[in-house]
Amino acid sequence: MGLFILRRVGVMILTALCLTFVVFFLTNLPPNLEKLAKTQGEMRMTDAEVERWLANRGYSQPLVVKYGQWLGVLPGYVIDGTDGQLRGKCIPLGGTGEGAPTFCGVLQGDWGRSQVFKQPVLDVVSTRLSLTGILMFWVMAVMVPTALIVGILAGMREGSRLDRSLSSFSILTTATPEYVSGVVFISVFSSTTMGLKWFNGSAASAMDGATFNNFTLPVLTIALYGMGYIARMTRASMAEVMTAQYIRTARLKGVSFRNIVVKHALRNALIAPFTVIMLQFPWLLNGVVIVETLFNYKGFGWTLVQAAGNNDIELLLGVSVVSVFVVLITQLISDIGYVYLNPRISVK
């Protein structure tokens, strides 16, 4: 087991390195750097000025060197600029370079500075991530139990009317992307035209304090899309378990249907959905981006849109590192959990 986890962690780190390098490569392409120089410096810079501006700030170094510096395995650049100012990756703005560390990258905990928010990336990411964490918590709290109940109820009597209606419901939710359900929810529950106005159509106030009023619609919007998939997996798994030999034996012994479901079928039926729930995280991340944009909730997904839209390189890298790690860690947990839950599988 230890070796298995070790190998998975190794693959995970390799994946994270590859992915951040891809992001690094794409954000550091010449047109992107030129745009950066023009938005940071001046709109009407000539090509030669752009080049100088970039060279002074260390952007003209080879890609691999820049990546190494960002990662913190190569010493940060120190450039005596053509405009007479000394700049270094590890030197604070306007500093002299005295006593500055040689290495400052992600590994040393220095994630750079966000150009859009004018704050250290680590601060931006952590505050935004905690806001999204609250959202995710409520999404999970709504989605997982509902999905499991719907799936189990549908799967315990396959082909019944209850199964048909619950299955149609889950198909409907998987066919409704967040930007559709969000729009429908806002127009039904919060617009002046329909006159219901039960909930708040914007979640901007939820950043200070989430209430039932301003948080219901965003949570419901994300939860619904993911729910259908988990419910269908649970249903399939439950339906399979219900045809197993030991269920028939229990039935012939005269165990009540309720006890069969609760005591015999449930635990075995929940192994497959567990993996699916864990693998839903990357999907939820997508939903979070859409919903936070739609409901104006300034969390992690909203930050991603801001960073990508403004080519805020360091922030974009920070955001992708975090999201890639969220995806990879949930995959790892789902693998390990699967082994623990399912006694039939053993890892050499």
Place this chain on the structure above:
Amino acid sequence: MEALTWGGIFARILTQLLPVWIALIATFALSITYKRRLGLYGKLFDSPIGMIGFGIVMFWVFTGLFGGLFDLITTHDVLEQSARMKNKLPGTAFVASNGKMPEGAYPYYLLGGDNLGRDVWSRMIVGAWEVIKIAPFATLFAFMVGITLGLPAGYHGSRLDTGLSFVANLILAFPVILLFYLLVTPEIVATGIPRYMAGVLFLFPIIFLVVLINSRFHTQPPKRNLYAAIALAIGGWLYLGIAWDADPFGIIAFPPNLLVVFVSVVFVNSPTVFRIVRGLTMDIKTRDYVAAAQTRGEGTWYIMLWEILPNARGPLIVDFCLRIGYTTILLGTLGFFGLGLSPESPDWGSTINDGRRLLQVYLHPALAPALSLLSLVLGLNLLADGLREESLKD
């Protein structure tokens, strides 16, 4: 002129859709009559769920074709703005910007006007065409890529499998929206990276076809050469035209921003297809008929493409339907974030994004495309469910 009542709107929509009804009835009548001779497609008409799904999907296919291609169902030009029709409710009588009702124009905005005074109904119809012309082909390309790589990975295993699976997992670990934001920006398009990606990805269908033909007919060289030459000529022509915009005859032109959208959607979808095909191959290669083919001394590509692939078709067809739905959702996401497609574009995602700003007051501009997208994806899901049920029966 008076505004229409809801009943009037409904009646006019039904008449406007007349070509679609005729086409739908013809399709269903023909299919049901000959359903015993049509294989899996015919069996679809035994399952009510499958029939409903197929009906919804074909409704949008015909609507897209007639509306987008032949201009039959639309009532106004999708870009034509009228200052007097801004945010007007469904059924409002049409008045041009100069306050007059132009000669020969359709007298109503059936589903109202959007924030620029464009006709919501016509935009919704043409939006269907935007989806119909991209989603199935993007999915097909993703399948070709996934199958061409997934079959050898599953069949041979070992290093090839490890490497390809690692790359597939790499792409899958990327949040889709981040990938879109990185790929579909004007700056990246300027570097030509999407074009190179298209150059690589669009080679796979040609490779797939040529290998398919070669493995089948390599014992009959004249036949093989003829078929392979035809496939190469047509494939190469399309390839040059679509991927490199260098069609020697100048017939095929592919708008560059559409190419970027197409490529990124194919890129996002192919790793999942790869994993499915790989899994199916690993399962099927242990069967007896594969062992029999190996004993006969058949080539590996023949076994993969003519023994394993046809036997994996059930799950693949089902996944194909689901994946078109997923691609539709992805296209909507791209439009929703204003990526790739032009801002005036009538596709559903962009229209939803335009309409959501005034959603608290005016519902119709966002609700019409939202419900259309919902119904199309729902139809595809139901169709996939029906196909799954029917294919499991034998």
